Amino acid sequence: MKKQSRSRELAARVVYAALQVLKENGGEMRSRDVMNEVEKRVELDAWAKQRYEKTGYIRWQSILHFFTIDCVKAGFLVKKGGIWYLTTEGEDALSLGETALLDRATAAYRTWRTENPKETVLETGETQSEDQEASESITIEQIQQVVSESIERHMRSKNPYEFQDLAAALLRGMGYYTPFVAPRGKDGGVDVIAYRDPLGTVSPRIKAQIKHRETPATVQEIRQLMGILQKDGDVGIFISTGGFTSDAKKAARGSHVHVELIDLSRFIDLWEEHYYKLTDEDKALLPLAPIYYLASLD
Secondary structure, eight states, X not given: OOOOOHHHHHHHHHHHHHHHHHHHTTTEEEHHHHHHHHHXXXXXXXXXXXXXXXXXXXXXXXXXXXXXXXXXXXXXXXXXXXXXXXXHHHHHHGGGOHHHHHHHXXXXXXXXXXXXXXXXXXXXXXXXXXXXXXXXXXXXXXXXHHHHXXXXXXXXXXXXXXXXXXXXXXXXXXXXXXXXXXXXXXXXXXXXXXXXXXXXXXXXXXXXXXXXXXXXXXXXXXXXXXXXXXXXXXXXXXXXXXXXXXXXXXXXXXXXXXXXXXXXXXXXXXXHHHGGGSOHHHHTTSOOOOOOOOOOOO
């Protein structure tokens, strides 16, 4: 049997660990959180932690991003909006073990590549060593992760009232009127009220609760918001930069009233999506600039 390269041995370990992490956490996590968990459970030597000279990225992280392309093409993994989702096929593939799982993913990728020769996805180990390819490639996901992390740091530096203003601005960018944004002090359980029309005669009428903190929102807090959704057409939005407990998510999904949960990652996605619709004044609360990169001409 041909001996695996050092980079492929590392890839097998970190990819397998990533899929395990997803399985143990309900099948979906932010890519950054997956990376953090992989780092805790996989023994990484100085070589694995070394930064590539060309890109500045850490070797094991680049290799993980690089080889999860194979997992996506094999149907083991779905990536969307910075979230990684483990598929049923991916969960089943864990029974293969580290090396066989990666081999099957790579075989599936090569089949896909043969059938889609014009697609602009980097190949794995065909004309270069896998480590060289990973060192010279920067995936779109890596760029998005760096950008997302910088935006998150900026948003976390804001105080709760500044973040509340951001949430109100986002709702305005989505086409809502915001006649009420809670002043400092007690808010009666509602931080922002938003209507489709100036008078609130058209559904939905949104009541938003906003928690800007590190700890996740609890099921009790979600139920408190549900309790104030009394009229037909009332919709609750709970924005929590600390995320939500599993019980909180379950309560929202099973509620007879509509409660939408928005964590920090989703808030950023919505801000980016609706940014062009914001007024200049609202854009100034969290200004963004586009990033351009060379696209394929094929």
